[in-house]
Amino acid sequence: MHCTLPTTRLPFITLPSRLPLYRSTHRLPLPGPPPTPAAPPSMSRTPSKRTAAELVATSRHNAVDEATDQSTLAQPLERLPKRGATVDVQVSSLAYGTGLGVARLPSSAGESLVLFVRRAIPGERVRVRVVSRRRNFAEAVVVERLEPSSPFAVAPRCRHFLEGCGGCTFQNLLYAKQLEEKESQVRAIYQGLFQRLSAGDARAATAAALEQVRFEPIVGATELSEVYGYRNKMEFTFGPRRWIPANTVREESPSDHGDHQPEAPAPTDFALGLHAPRRYDKVLAIEDCALQGDVANEILRFVERRCRQRVACLPPYDNAAHTGFLRNLVIRSAVNAAGERELMVNVVTSPPDGPHEDEALRQLADEVWEAFAESGRGLVCVLQNITTTKSGVAVGEREVRLKGSRSALEQALRPLRWVAPAYLRNMPPERLQQHTVLYRISANSFFQPNPVQSEKLLARILEATGLLETASSNRQTFVVDLFCGTGSISLCVAAFAARVLGLELSESAVADARANAERNRIVNAEFAVANLDHETLWKAVQTASISQAVDVLVVDPPRAGMNPRQVRAIVEAPAAVRPRRIVYVSCNPATQVRDLEMMLAGDSPYRLRSVAPVDQFPHTPHMEAVAMLEIRDDKGAGNASA
Template sequence: MIAFSNCTTSRLTTHLSSAVFFLSTQNTRYVCKHMEKNIDAAIRKGNFFWGRSILLFSTTVDRFNNNAKLATCSSLSKESNIQSSNATQKVPVKRGEEVTVKIQGLVTGGDGISRIGRYVVMVPHSVPGQVVKVVITRVRSSYANAKVVQVVEESPYKVEPVCKHFGPFGCGGCKFQHISYDKQLEEKYEQILRHYEGLFTRLASSSCAEKQTLKPMIGSPLIYGYRNKMEFTFGNRRWIPIDLHQQDSAENESISNDQQVGGDDFVLGLKPSGHFDKVLPIEYCHLQESIANEIMNFVQKRTAEMQTSAYDVYSHQGFLRNLVIRTANNIRNEMEVMVNFVTSFGEDSKLLQPLALELAKEFPCIKSIVQNFTTSKGGASRGEEEQILFGCNYIQHYMLGRTLRFTANCFFQTNPLQTEKLYQLVREAANLNRKDVLLDLFCGIGSIGLCLASDCKYVYGIDVVEEAIQMAKVNAEINQVKNAEFILANLEKSSLQDPEIQRLFHRNGILPPNVVIVDPPRGGLHSRLIKWLRWLKPNRIIYVSCNPATQVRDLESLCLVQRYRLVSVQPIDMFPHTPHMECIAVLERM
C-alpha cells in the first residue's frame, strides 16, 4: 500500500479524476459506495491512499462487471468524453434526416467520427477526410449513428479496396481496406494514445511514467496475405450482399429470409458482422495466402456436392460446422498446411475421409487433416474429440531459431512475420541475463519463453490449455531447450498455494522468477493474478496486450499500487485492415 502523505491538490485532482473515470465507465452503485468508504477512511486518517483506492475500484469493477463490458466501456473513453461534453447540448438531428458531415477520424471499432457543432455523429465505412451526405439511423442524447448516402468530397486517404467481399454489407472481417495503410496506422496510434493519455497523466504525477512513453507505431511488413489462420463457417442461410441503401428500410433485417437463402441452402464462407446466422460465400480472402484460398474453394465445391448438411444455428442440427485452414513455414522454408474440419458428432463422420485423401493428393503442402467433433451450441471451433484424417495432427513453424509445433486447438500468433518483430521487441524489453529466471504467463505453445530461453537461466511457462502445454513441452524437447518447464494452470483460478505453482518459488538451485511476461486474452489480468505479481515482485514485467482498455486498467493497478514505473508502450500492428491493436508495455520495479 502506498501512502501519498504529502498529497498536493493537483495530485488529489488527478487521482480523483482517475476514480471518476472508473465510475463514469461503470456506474456500479457498489463501486460508488466502496469508493466513498475508502476515500472517507483515507481522509479521516489524514493520508490519501489513492493508489490503493484505485485498485479497489478496479478490482471491484472487475468483480461486478464482466471484462468484456469493462473493455468496451473504457475503450469508448473517447466516446464518454464526448458524451460528457455534450451532456447539456440539444440534439441537433432526427432519425431519418439527411445531413452533410466531414469525417474527422476513427473511433475504437472502426467507425468514422464527425461532429455537428459539438454533437457527435458516428459513420461506419467512411474515410477520415471525406465529406459525406449521411442519413441518421439512430439518435442518442450525446451522439447519433448514421450511414453514408453519398460521398460529396473524396478523402486523400481513400484507396480502392482489393477485395470484392469488402464493404458495408460484405464479410465484415476487414474494416479499413478502403483507407490507405499509413492512415490506418496513424488512426490506430491516435486511438491508443486516447486510451493511454489519462494514465500517462496520472502516472507522471506520481513519477511512475517517463517522458516519451508511447513509441511510434510499427506497421506490418505484409498488409495482405499476412494471416496464417482463417476460420470459415458452413451454413444454410446465404447472405446476399446487396446494397441496402436501395432498400426501403435502413436496417439489414429488411431482407427477407428467402432472399438471404437465395435458393441455395449450403454455403461455406464468413459471417457478415452482426449476423451470426448468415454466411457470405467467399471466393478469395486476401488476408490469407493464395494456397489457402485454393484449398477453401476445393472444399467449398466438394462439400456442396456431398450428401451432407451444414449445422443450423437455430435447430442445432446438421453436420459440417467450420473449416479452419492454418499455414506455417518449416525450417526448410517449406509451407506446411493444416486443414481442420469442425463437425458435430454423428453418422456423417466417415464422409470426410475420401475428401481428405483427395485434398492431400491435390495439395502436397497439406501435412495434417483433422476432424474436431463438438457438441457446443455456440460458435466455438474447439473440438472435444479429434481424429486424424490424413498425415499428423500438427504443423511446424520456424522462427527466431526455434521450430514451433502446434495442433488444431492451440493458439499461435496469426501474423507470423510481425510476430518475429513482436518477440524481438519483447526480448529487448526483457533484457535478460544468464542469472534471470523468466516467467512466461499465458504461454500458449511456449513460443515466447522458448525463443528467449537461451538468454536466461530458466523459463517457466503457464497456460490453461492442456494441449498447448503438451505442445510447449514437445517444443522444448525438439529444440533441445533444457532450461524450460511448462505448467498447466488457470491463471484466473490458481492460487499461490497450488503445489505446481509453489514449485515455481521453492526449487533448489533456481531462484523465483524475476522477469515476467504476460500475454493475456482480451479480458486482461485477473485481480488474483495481479495479487500474485504483487507477492512475486519481479524486477521487470513485459505486458503484451491485444486490448488497450484492459491493459490500461491493469497497468494502473501495477504502477500506482505496486510501484512499477511504466517505461515504454510500443504499439505494433498485427492486423492490417482491422480495428485490432497490440501493445507491448514495459514495467520496472521502482
C-alpha cells in the same frame, strides 16, 4: 442493421512492393532541453522518441474528446438528428476497438453529438443515416459517399469487402493511415493514464517519473506481401442460408487465383464463407479472401464446389435448428525450418447420421489430397473434428485424420532478425543465425495468426526484458511467464535466461508448451498448470518448487486483462521476491492501461519505462502493445545487489 454500401469503386492508389516502417511526424516540442531518455541513445530504434510529458501536452486523439475539440467539422445544426434522420458529416478519425469512423455534429444550442459511422474512414464526407441514438453519441451507416473522396482512400483488394464482409474493417484505408490511427489511439489511452497518475498528491514526482517514458513508434508491416495474405488460419462456416447483399460484386478482379472460373449464381440454401455482419444465421459466400494465401483460397473454392455438388450427402449445419453435418472449414498454414510452406485442411462436423456422410466426406478428402498434396502444393494433412456442441466454435471433441501421415504443422520463428542492432552488439553472429524456435501447430492449438508480425512482437518483448543487454551470469536470469499458453514467449526468451517458468490455466496448452520445449531441445524452460484466479503468483511459483527470486516477470493475459488480485500481489510483494522488471504484453491496450494504473498508483515500487505498439492485424482495429516497468532504485528487488 446491415449497412448497404454503394458499388462505386474508390480511387486506386498504387503501393510500392516495400512499405517504409511507419514513423510519427506530428510532434510538438516542449520548451527547454529534451528530457533524459530512459535508455542510452544507442538503444533507440529511431532518433525521435516522444515522452509521456509530450503526450500529455499534445495528444488529442481520444475518439469522443477529439471530435468534441474539432468544432470546424460541421456547421451548427438547429437540432441534433434523431434515429432515422439523414445528415452529411466529415469523418475525422477512427474509434478505438471498433474501427468506426468518428464525426461530430454541433448544434446552435451549444450541444454536440458524436457519430460513430460504420465503414467510414478519416478524411471523407459521407451522407449517413442514424440507426441508434444516445444522449451524446449515436451510431450511423453510410448512405452515400460525397465528393471529394478521402485522400487516404484506396480500392479494397477483396471483392467481398464492398458486400459487407466482416473479416476486414477498413480495407479501403491506406495502410500508413491505418498505422497512424492505431498509434494515435494507443497514445490517447496512455495519455489518460498519465493524466490520472499526475493528478494525485505526488503529482510533481509522478510527472518527473513519466518524463522517462519512451513511446516507441508503432511497428507495422514493411512489405506489401505482409499487408495482405498474412493470416495463417481462417475459419469458414458452412450454412444453409446464404446472405445475398444488395450490391453483390462478382466481376473479375486481380485477386482471382488458380482455378477460379465464373459460375452460375449459387443456390441460396448452401454457402461456405463468413457470417454476415450482425447476422449469425446467414453466411456470406466467400470465393477469395485477401487475408489468406493463394493456395488457401484455391482450397476454399475447391471445397465449396465439391460440397455443393454433394449437398444431399453433406448437408450444411443449421445453427438455428441444430441439424446438418458440415460446420466449418479451417485452413491453417505454416512455414517450417526449411522455409517450406505447409497447409492443413480441417473439416469440423457434427456426428454423422449414417455411413453415407462418412463416405462422402472421405471422398472429399481424397479429392482435396489429390489436388493439393500429390501435386506438391504443400498440403500435409486433411482432418475431421467432430463436435456435439451447439456453439459455433470450430473445435472438435474428437479428431480423425482422413489423409496424411501427420496431424500437425511446423512453424519456425526467428524474432532476432527484427531486433534493433544496438541490442545485438555483443552477440556472436552464429548465435543470431541459430536462434530459431520451432512450434507444433495442431488443429485446435492456439498460435498467433500473423507469423511475421509475431516475430516483430517477440523482438519487442526480448528488447523489453533486458536479457539481450546482459550476460547470462548476471542477476537477470530467472524469468516467469504468466499466461504462457503454448510457450511462444517462454521458448523465445529461454536462450537468454538461466531459467524460465511458464504458468498457464489450460492443461492442453501446458502439454503443447512442454512438447515445444522438447522439440527445440530447450531444457531450462519449465511449464506448470496454475489457476491464477484462485492462487497468487507467488504461491504458484512456490508450488512449482522454485525458491529463486524472480528477475523478469512477463505477463500476456487475455483481452479482459489481469485479475485485480494478481495485480495487487505483484505490487505488494516483499522486496525479497519482487521482480526487477515487468513486461506486460496485451492485445487490448485499454485493459492493459487499467492494470498498469493499479501497478503505478500511489507509492508504487515500479515506474513505467517504455511502451511499444505492434500492428498484428492490418485492416482491423486490433493491435498489441508491450509495456515495460522497472523497479525504482529506492524500492529494491529480489536479486538486487546492495
